[in-house]
Amino acid sequence: MAQRANLQPQSVDAPLTQFATFLVLSVHDHPDALRTARATVAGIADLAKNITIRDLEARFTCTVGIGSDIWDRLTRLPRPAELRPFPTVQGSVHTAIQTPGDLFFHIRSERRDLCFEFERQLMDQLGDAVAVQDETVGFRYFDMRDLLGFVDGTANPVGPAVPDAVLVSQADTSGVGGSYVVVQKYLHDLTAWKALSTEQQEAIIGRTKADNVELADAEKGQQSHKTLATIEDESGEEHEILRDNMPFGSPGAGEFGTYFIGYTAQLWVIERMLQRMFVGDPPGLHDRILDFSRPITGSTFFTPSASMLASLEDD
Template sequence: MDDQTWARAPIEPQSVNAPLSTSAIFLVVTVTADDEAAVATARDVVSDIGGLVRAVGFRDLGGRLSCNVGIGSDLWARFDQPSKPSQLDRFHTIPGSGGHTAVSTPGDLLFHIRGERLDQCFELERLILARLGDTVEVVDETQGFRYFDSRDLLGFVDGTENPTGQSMAEAALIGDEDPDFAGGSYVVVQKYLHDLTAWGALSTEQQEQIIGRTKADNVELDDSDGSRMSHKSLNTIVDENGVEHDILRDNMPFGRPGAKEFGTYFIGYSRDLWVIDHMLRRMFIGNPVGEYDRILDFSTAVTGTTFFVPSNDVLEGLAT
């Protein structure tokens, strides 16, 4: 295989920093059987995910197929490992203000499949589910797509503040603080459904005030004048030492116009779960309390689950 072919080989599993793609499938399942055989099947499938990615990805190297596997806290305990990622926990419901709630929903495994070709994403999902068989139940299956110039269905550019390079690693990947799981990441997923009719009834200026950016050219707006905080500001986390903490987002729009279903699939990778938890509490409860993220008047969270994404070495080691 020549150098050019190697450079275009499928992305290795558990590549949190894989490039943003044009297509994605977000698959969340639970292991329904209580017996050891079911757990062993799940463990074998996820530890060999690299083989499935390569089998499908080599059909078109330009498809840039990849897959990140996330494992929930309950299933991790059933894997009977000698230790546990220090921050791994279930997603806890956040009762918010204004009748808005960040719900908690089941999930043992997350497969974040992404690439440039939806058919390759589809084929990988099909093979994964065939291997898992009747040991799992699908909780949620969402096909995402890149929408024009990385916009969400509300019309705004999404993911502008994603860290890059070394900053990405510092924000998203576990380090020496948990050496057994260094190189892994925590990921939170939420599926939001939008009321586009109500959103479209707002003026562009009103929408921009809620988001905190201009709609046409994605310029950040200043809301430090004492007015209610925007979505952008509520999601900016600064600790008591003045240090800003980022996460890595790979959000994608999804929808079925015939069913009047329009939404955004939020997926955030982080080195520290508290950062995402703090963001969501500011969004749903408000800062100050009661001044919640006004985007929630038009977007409803219908799922919420937390997973640990091991490094590829740790993932493959689950089979031993």
């Protein structure tokens, strides 16, 4: 923990806010584009400060993630031990797909206008050095619920457990103080979901809908989403991740979804969770939430410590 303290982390554990923008960009393969992208991410703290100062109570933050394919060209820093592209996970029915992305910006605030203004200034700086792969605007829905009607993020670590769950330890010296982040954009079939009874929905999720009480795990056979998303190692120790999922959508366009974002100190934890969800445990019994929620993106990034990010300017 001492080495972590010397490397100020980015705000991966910032409080949950009312609004967020999730921005995935690709950097054009040209020296000028790389220089522009490097200078922009190195100076992200100054850009964020320009927005934060407008309303200190709005809890504005921006976290920057860097993808595997561009890491060596953009940073010239040692590669974090587990950094690799998002793995395509092919189940018998559903597939977790991989989509492009070199840079990821997780922009959060209690005010939508601050997220908008930061993104505007960010894109002005990046200019034609980048191409937008995905831009999703999320919002908090009632009492932390997703658009399926269930409370989301219940399994998040709290208090002193957060740093151990999300910040890379000294065992991964090239990534210490940083965090791996996996993002997926899911679209919901709400018509089919609403055709289920509340009891059927609760069995799929593994919690009660009204009061968010955890249901017992099935002794064998089909497991709930809650069970399949709980990851234990060979010794039986549970490994937590920090989710900052948000609903998004447009009723007029008939689009309803959840943007999954998971921060973790160990990338294998989320990768194993995806295997359990899409392949099933036992294999063949996939997470039934996937029958109603379809992933249309999938990317992995690493968020270096704030000090390492700022050091890129020296390059």
